[in-house]
Amino acid sequence: MSVEFDVAVIGLGAMGSSAAAFAASRGAKVIGLEAYFPAHPLSSSHGDSRLIRLGYFEDPSYVPLLQRAYENWRALEAQLRTDILTVTGVLQIGAPDSKIVSGTRASCEMHGLAHQILDKQEMARRFPAFALDDGEIGLLDPQGGYVRPEAAIMGYLKLAAEHGAALHFGEPVLSIDQGGNGVTIVSGTATYRARKVIVATGAWIAELVPQLRSRAVPIRQVVAWYQPSDGFVAGPQRMPCFLRDDGEGGSYFGFPNIGIDGVKVGRHAHFREPIDPRAPNPPVNEADTALLDSFVRKRLPHAASMRARATTCRYTMLPSEDFLIDHVPGAPDVVVSSACSGHGFKFTSVIGELLADLALEGGSTLPHGLFSFARHFPNG
Structure with missing residues (x-):
């Protein structure tokens, strides 16, 4: 199966919507997949302020x-x-x-x-x-x-769409698999291939990133x-x-x-x-x-x-209550964003930029050493 997208963003809440907008604005071919609808009540990104x-x-x-x-x-x-x-x-x-x-x-x-x-x-x-x-x-x-969280999320989704991102709502992702040239993403309705994937699924993060089971x-x-x-x-x-x-x-x-x-x-x-x-x-x-x-x-x-x-x-x-924003160990085409431990929304506008950097460039000049897997889990 050929690669269809440069970046797939899984989860279109705060961090995912921002990441999709930043990646699409740089000319990347982006797909965003969200299990529910924008700023839904099971998320951590609603409530007026x-x-x-x-x-x-x-x-x-x-x-x-x-x-x-x-x-x-x-x-x-x-x-x-x-x-x-x-x-x-x-x-x-x-x-x-x-x-x-x-x-x-x-x-x-x-x-x-x-x-x-x-x-x-x-x-x-x-x-x-x-x-x-x-x-x-x-x-x-x-x-x-x-x-204002709802306005922020809807705004980033608007910009992502204006820059050509394909945004799918009501489409939960069942699995991701890095292999060969890119990542295979299987949803409830389709299978996609992307060069890189950003996982920003909030409370469901461990379902797609097993390294975070019992940790997030x-x-x-x-x-x-x-x-x-x-x-x-x-x-x-x-x-x-x-x-x-x-x-x-x-x-x-x-x-x-x-x-x-x-x-x-x-x-x-x-x-x-x-x-x-x-x-x-x-x-x-x-x-x-x-x-x-x-x-x-x-x-x-x-x-x-x-x-x-x-x-x-x-x-x-997360145990330290710091953010986790990094490539998944052993899966360099998968970037994970488990920001937030209750204090992350204010960073949405910069974490989206950072995630786009990591997915498209492999690194970033924005400071993010505090948020690595190695720092969070030094013993693996």
Whole structure:
């Protein structure tokens, strides 16, 4: 069977849609295969908003990629003539030595990023939505904000199609096999040949990349929206997006009142409950809502009151919680993207570029050493 495509992209969520657009824009013949439909509710790429921030507490080495991501988001907005990235600032809140606050500060100082340190009194004056304990501080990343995931995905799919990519929805891939000159992709309806394949299937990644079985673990995530008790303090002009380090209570994230449902809140990784990616997301239960209701009563007393709704989605967690973006060991024509461990969407605009580089050029000048198989799994 002859090679039909330069690149096949399996999974057209955040990373796959971006990769398809970047590869097609370079003149490659691209096919994209998606089991469901764009931004479907079993994905990790829906729900109105995703945080973006420059001062990255997880590891300062992410910052150059973020700087490129900002450039690419703005380029996407210009191409689409629509808004995708909104800057509100992002507040990191907690004890000065907490992981989120201290890590963000170290990242900002290392890369010379603008930031402000605010004590409890200054926080109350400038950002009255937030309740701080004695000794806690806020660190403001003024360039942070949020990205609209559905608009981003649909935008990249639009560009991919305009550059000639064949995009197939409702067509799950059953297997991939590298052999000879290229890769054979078998879907539920057809068989294709491509020189390179990018696997970006999120919670289903281990079904096509067996090296990730028991390593890339899908878990259940819950977020809830609350009607603001004070619409003035909950608006984006007075309430930036935020991360809060609650110590042993975990870390929380949230957004101001930017939509009809109100203030959005979640705890990172929630209860870390593994799920079967082939099954529907488990419903929201009383333990879920009790956790989030308790948080907003204590930490956002002036910004969030009645819960409007709550929903489940899914994270796919790797042991280190870093991304995995690399050629599959022993299969150099297969590139895997298991970005995200719950913090990847903001990088969509640069990971797509990186994946296109790896598939078309075999490497990239974008920094990605942190994301290799060898680093994640040094013992194979």
